[in-house]
Amino acid sequence: MAATVSYDEVEVGTALPSLTFPVQRINLVQYCGASGDFNIIHWNETTAKLVGLPDVIAHGMFTMASAGRVVTDWAGDPGAVVAFGTRFSSPVVVPEAGGATVDVSGEVTEKLDGRQVVVTLTAKCGGSHVLSGCRATVQLA
């Protein structure tokens, strides 16, 4: 593994470059196919509303993958992520018209032994935090 970021250059509070992710229905259909998760709430508006959701919602794992990209782009090697976890605090609602937008930012919140750091991520959609307690442990150079 070869993260391009050196542990020595990073401090608690170091901010990672933020990213913005547009989410359209087509992205969810594509994620259904790639992941194998065809839960109907991710592609059928009628059923989503019937079971009490506001509309079709994004896979939590799709949102988590987007958040992960902030870490992997920064670290320089996706293989440098040794742990990654989150709670899905609020759904990303994806209406047919317009879709949704998720803004992800990250910050180093802890330096661990073994040249690893903890990055805490924030993901917002329409003013709501859609992930909570989202943290990645990264093996730095």
Place this chain on the structure above:
Amino acid sequence: MPLNRDLIGRSYPASDVYEVAREKIRDFAVAIGDLNPAYTDAAAAQALGHADVVAPPTFLTTLQFRFPHPSPATDAELGLNYALVVHGEQRFALDRPVVAGDRLRAQQAITDIRDAGRNELLTVETTVTDEAGVRVALATSVIVSRGTAAPKSDQKQEA
């Protein structure tokens, strides 16, 4: 209908071997909108020290949807209605990066079912190993089963 709490502790047989393919990693990378060269170009991945293209950190989630083997999602005794399910929490402990050519098995277990208000929280642990049985990752999923908690006799029923 509440989930069957008798299944807490149930362990399912390991899956058949899942061979991680370059093109599968590419499909997944395209679907998450992330064309990192380490996901799509073997030479770029090798320059980072990997044997072949590397899988995104959340890629292993695909393993639980790949096989018709017994699992919590397909276990009729559990009583999970998939349309009522949303994802509550997900954690991965990645012992090493997953790369194309890996031959993996996934084995799932139900470690907890509990109420959270009117919902139930189902915790499933997926242990991913290589063919030699060495652990590659542990994935922990908390699945929210919306509105299926048994009515509480000590609480006022909602109209």
